[in-house]
Amino acid sequence: MKEKTIFILQILTLSVVWIIVLGIIALFVHLVIVAHRLHDALTAAVGISIFAIVVFCIMGSVATYVFIGFQKDKNEGGRL
Amino acid sequence: MPKYGMVIDLDKCTLCEACVTACKLENNVQIVSKEDAAIGRTMFWMTMLTLEHEGQYPDIKLKRIPRLCFQCDKPSCIKTCPVRATYKREDGIIAQIYPNCIGCRYCMANCPYTVKVFNWDRDKQPQQVEKCYNEDVSVRPKGIVEKCVFCIHRLQKAEERAKAEYRELRDGDYVPACMEVCPAKAIYFGDLDDPHSKVFEAIKDYRRFTLQEDLGTIPKVYYLNAKD
Amino acid sequence: MSNQHLIDEDEALFRPIYHTGKGFYILAALFVFIFFIGAAYYIRQLIYGLGVTGLNQSVTWGFYIVSFVFFIGISHAGTLISAILRLSKAEWRRPITRMAEVITGIVLGIGALHPLLDMGRPDRMLHLFERGRLQSPLLWDxxxxxxxxxxxxxxxxxxLIPDIAMLRDRGGRFHNLYRVLSWGYRxxxxxxxVLERAINILMVMVIPIAVSVHTIISWIFAMTLQPGWHSTIFGPYFVVGALFSGIAALLIVMIVFRKAYHFEGYLKDIHFQYLGTLLLIMSLLWGYFTFAEYLTVFYGHEPNEMRVFLYKFSGGYAPFFWLMVVCNLVIPIVFLTNKKLKKIPGILIASISVLIGMWLERLIIIVPSLANPRLPYKTGIYMPSMTEIAIFSAAISVFALGFMVFSKLFPLISIWEIKEGREESVYAVSKRLKEYLPGAHEEKSVEQAIKEQL
Known part of the structure; x- marks a missing residue:
C-alpha cells in the first residue's frame, strides 16, 4: 500500500477514539437536557456528566498526543 | 392536587380473597402456566401475605393480610430505574410506563416489599379469561415489569365523567377494583389530603400502622388492626 | 546498537505469531463449537423470553448478573495490576504486563455484554441512551x-506500538496492518x-478508573435497601475481590501460555513466586473483609439481615458458602504458604480454586439476599437452567478464543520492555539501590546516568 493510504488509515484509527469521545459527550449532554426537561435528578446527571466528559477528553488527548508526537519522526532522517 | 391512598381494616377483613380475584381480572394480570407457578413465577398485583402461621389444623393461628403496591411517598424503585419506566405522578401514584421498560428488573430488586412482578413468559390464557379481558388496560408483553397502579385507568374514566357532568371529582368517584368488590367494606380509598373523604377519617384511627415503617419509604397504604 | 541482534535474542517471543501448531486449530474449533452452542441457546432465549432461565419472581437476578460481576472482576487483573507494577517500578513486571492488559480488554468486553443477556427486552436497549436516568446506578455502570x-x-x-513496529520491520504476514497500527513509530x-509520557499519564489515570468500576458495580447492590446488600463496605470489598480473582486469572493464563508457547525463559519461577505471594496477600485481605462484613451482621442481629445470614451459613446456600471459604481461603493458604507446594502446579491449583471461589462469592452475595425478602413470601428455589450454563461456557470460550487470536497477531510478552529491561534497568536498578542506601551521595540523577550510559 502507498504511504498516503497508510496515513489515512492511521488517522482513521485515531478518529475511532475521538468518535467514542464525541459520542460520549453528545450522550451526556442529551441526558442532562432530558433530566432538566423532566425535572428528574438533574444534580446527579450534571455531576456524573462533568466527570465523565473530562475523563474521556483526557483519554482522547493522550492518544492524539502520541499520534502527533510520532508524526515528526515518521520518516527516515529522524535522530535515532 | 389530591394524594391518593388506601386504608385496609384488618379487623373487618374476612380473607375471602375477592380483592385478589377482582384485581387479577380488572388488570388483565397474566395467569401463568403450572410449570412456571411451580418455580415461583406466579403473578399477582394484589395478594394475600401470610405474616404468621403457627400450629396445626384445626388449632391454627394465622395472620394474613392483603398486600398490594404501597405507592410509597419516597419510593426506592423509581430511583434505580435506568429508563424512566416508573415514576411518581403528582397525585402520588407510582405509575408504570410499559413501553419504556427494558426488563432489567432493578426496580424489583430494590422494592423492599417485593411487590413488582416480571412477565417471564407469555402463556396461553384460558379461553374464558381471554373473553373477559378488560379493554381499558393493556395486556403486557413478556419481558417487562408490572405492578399495581391503583387502577389508574379508573381515575381517567372518573375524571372524564366528572368533566362531562360539569363538576369536580368527588370522593368515591374513583375507586380501585379491590375496594369495589370487598364484601366486608374493609378497604377505604380516596384523597388523603381531603378532610371530607372517608379515607381521611380512617387514617386518624389509633390502630393505624404500615409495613416496614422504619425504612422511611412512607407507604400510602395503611392497615388498621387492634393489637391482640 | 543493532536491532537485528536483539530480535534474534528474543526470537522465542515472535515464534507463536509465525508458527501455528495442530493443537491450536483443534482447540480453536472446540471453543468455536462451544460458542455456537451458547449462541443457539441465546437465540432461543430471544425467541421465548427470559422464561427459559431458572429465575423467578423474587430471585430476579441470577447466573447472568453473577457472571457479569465475576468477569468485570477478572478484568481488574490487567490494567490495574500492570499499572500498579509499572508505577511502583517493579522490574519483574516486564514479561507479564501485556498478558494482564489483554485479559482486561477481552474480559471487559464479555462482562459488559452480560447485562444485555439479562435484559427482558434487549430490543429496547437503546432506551438507555435515549431516555437514560443518570440517577440509576446502572447508568453509572x-x-x-x-x-x-x-x-x-x-x-x-x-x-504495543514498539512491538508492532518490530513486526512491521520484519515484514511478512499482515505487513500492512502493522504499518497502519504502528503509527509511524521508529x-x-x-x-x-512521547510514548513514555503518554503511558505514565494513562497509568496514573487508569488506577482510579479501575477502582471506580468495581466500586460502582458493588453500588448496584449496595444502593438498594435489601438486607445483605445495603452495606458501606461493599465498594472496597468488591475491589479486593476483583483484584483477587484477577491475579488468579492472570496466573492461569501465564501458566497455560508458558507451557503452550514455551515461554519458560521469560516467565520464570520468580514471577510465579511473586504473583503467588500477591495472591496470598489478596486472599488474606479478602478473608478479612468477609469476616468484617459477616461479623457486623451477626453481632447486630437485625432480624432481616440475620435471615440472609443464616441462609448462607446454615440454610440453603450453606454448601456454596463453605465451599467458597475453602476455595478462597483454605486452599490458597495451604498451597501458597508451603514452600514445597508453592511451585507452578500448586499455584495453578490455588488459582483455579480462587476463580471458582470468587464466582461462588458473587453468587452468595446476589442470590440469598433476593431469596430472603423483607416480607415473608414463599420464594421459589433458584436453579440455573441449561441456557444459563451454556451461555456461561460460551463466554469462557470467547475469552480463550480472544486470547488465541491475539497471540497470533501480536506478541504476548512485551518484547521492547524485555529489551529495555536488559539494556537499561540492570544499571538503573543498581544505581537506584545505591541511592536508597545510606552514605551514597550521588550527584547525578538516575535518568542522567542512564542517558550517559547510552
Missing part, C-alpha cells in the same frame, strides 16, 4: 465501564519520550 474499556484499550495499545529518542 455504563459510564464507568465504557471509560475503563476505552482507557484499557488505549493502555493496551500504546505499549524508535527515535523523541518518539520514545
Amino acid at each position: 455504563v459510564t464507568s465501564i465504557s471509560a475503563y474499556f476505552t482507557a484499557s484499550a488505549i493502555y493496551l495499545f500504546l505499549p 524508535g527515535t529518542e523523541r518518539q520514545k519520550h
Whole structure:
C-alpha cells in the first residue's frame, strides 16, 4: 500500500477514539437536557456528566498526543 | 392536587380473597402456566401475605393480610430505574410506563416489599379469561415489569365523567377494583389530603400502622388492626 | 546498537505469531463449537423470553448478573495490576504486563455484554441512551465501564506500538496492518519520550478508573435497601475481590501460555513466586473483609439481615458458602504458604480454586439476599437452567478464543520492555539501590546516568 493510504488509515484509527469521545459527550449532554426537561435528578446527571466528559477528553488527548508526537519522526532522517 | 391512598381494616377483613380475584381480572394480570407457578413465577398485583402461621389444623393461628403496591411517598424503585419506566405522578401514584421498560428488573430488586412482578413468559390464557379481558388496560408483553397502579385507568374514566357532568371529582368517584368488590367494606380509598373523604377519617384511627415503617419509604397504604 | 541482534535474542517471543501448531486449530474449533452452542441457546432465549432461565419472581437476578460481576472482576487483573507494577517500578513486571492488559480488554468486553443477556427486552436497549436516568446506578455502570474499556484499550495499545513496529520491520504476514497500527513509530529518542509520557499519564489515570468500576458495580447492590446488600463496605470489598480473582486469572493464563508457547525463559519461577505471594496477600485481605462484613451482621442481629445470614451459613446456600471459604481461603493458604507446594502446579491449583471461589462469592452475595425478602413470601428455589450454563461456557470460550487470536497477531510478552529491561534497568536498578542506601551521595540523577550510559 502507498504511504498516503497508510496515513489515512492511521488517522482513521485515531478518529475511532475521538468518535467514542464525541459520542460520549453528545450522550451526556442529551441526558442532562432530558433530566432538566423532566425535572428528574438533574444534580446527579450534571455531576456524573462533568466527570465523565473530562475523563474521556483526557483519554482522547493522550492518544492524539502520541499520534502527533510520532508524526515528526515518521520518516527516515529522524535522530535515532 | 389530591394524594391518593388506601386504608385496609384488618379487623373487618374476612380473607375471602375477592380483592385478589377482582384485581387479577380488572388488570388483565397474566395467569401463568403450572410449570412456571411451580418455580415461583406466579403473578399477582394484589395478594394475600401470610405474616404468621403457627400450629396445626384445626388449632391454627394465622395472620394474613392483603398486600398490594404501597405507592410509597419516597419510593426506592423509581430511583434505580435506568429508563424512566416508573415514576411518581403528582397525585402520588407510582405509575408504570410499559413501553419504556427494558426488563432489567432493578426496580424489583430494590422494592423492599417485593411487590413488582416480571412477565417471564407469555402463556396461553384460558379461553374464558381471554373473553373477559378488560379493554381499558393493556395486556403486557413478556419481558417487562408490572405492578399495581391503583387502577389508574379508573381515575381517567372518573375524571372524564366528572368533566362531562360539569363538576369536580368527588370522593368515591374513583375507586380501585379491590375496594369495589370487598364484601366486608374493609378497604377505604380516596384523597388523603381531603378532610371530607372517608379515607381521611380512617387514617386518624389509633390502630393505624404500615409495613416496614422504619425504612422511611412512607407507604400510602395503611392497615388498621387492634393489637391482640 | 543493532536491532537485528536483539530480535534474534528474543526470537522465542515472535515464534507463536509465525508458527501455528495442530493443537491450536483443534482447540480453536472446540471453543468455536462451544460458542455456537451458547449462541443457539441465546437465540432461543430471544425467541421465548427470559422464561427459559431458572429465575423467578423474587430471585430476579441470577447466573447472568453473577457472571457479569465475576468477569468485570477478572478484568481488574490487567490494567490495574500492570499499572500498579509499572508505577511502583517493579522490574519483574516486564514479561507479564501485556498478558494482564489483554485479559482486561477481552474480559471487559464479555462482562459488559452480560447485562444485555439479562435484559427482558434487549430490543429496547437503546432506551438507555435515549431516555437514560443518570440517577440509576446502572447508568453509572455504563459510564464507568465504557471509560475503563476505552482507557484499557488505549493502555493496551500504546505499549504495543514498539512491538508492532518490530513486526512491521520484519515484514511478512499482515505487513500492512502493522504499518497502519504502528503509527509511524521508529524508535527515535523523541518518539520514545512521547510514548513514555503518554503511558505514565494513562497509568496514573487508569488506577482510579479501575477502582471506580468495581466500586460502582458493588453500588448496584449496595444502593438498594435489601438486607445483605445495603452495606458501606461493599465498594472496597468488591475491589479486593476483583483484584483477587484477577491475579488468579492472570496466573492461569501465564501458566497455560508458558507451557503452550514455551515461554519458560521469560516467565520464570520468580514471577510465579511473586504473583503467588500477591495472591496470598489478596486472599488474606479478602478473608478479612468477609469476616468484617459477616461479623457486623451477626453481632447486630437485625432480624432481616440475620435471615440472609443464616441462609448462607446454615440454610440453603450453606454448601456454596463453605465451599467458597475453602476455595478462597483454605486452599490458597495451604498451597501458597508451603514452600514445597508453592511451585507452578500448586499455584495453578490455588488459582483455579480462587476463580471458582470468587464466582461462588458473587453468587452468595446476589442470590440469598433476593431469596430472603423483607416480607415473608414463599420464594421459589433458584436453579440455573441449561441456557444459563451454556451461555456461561460460551463466554469462557470467547475469552480463550480472544486470547488465541491475539497471540497470533501480536506478541504476548512485551518484547521492547524485555529489551529495555536488559539494556537499561540492570544499571538503573543498581544505581537506584545505591541511592536508597545510606552514605551514597550521588550527584547525578538516575535518568542522567542512564542517558550517559547510552
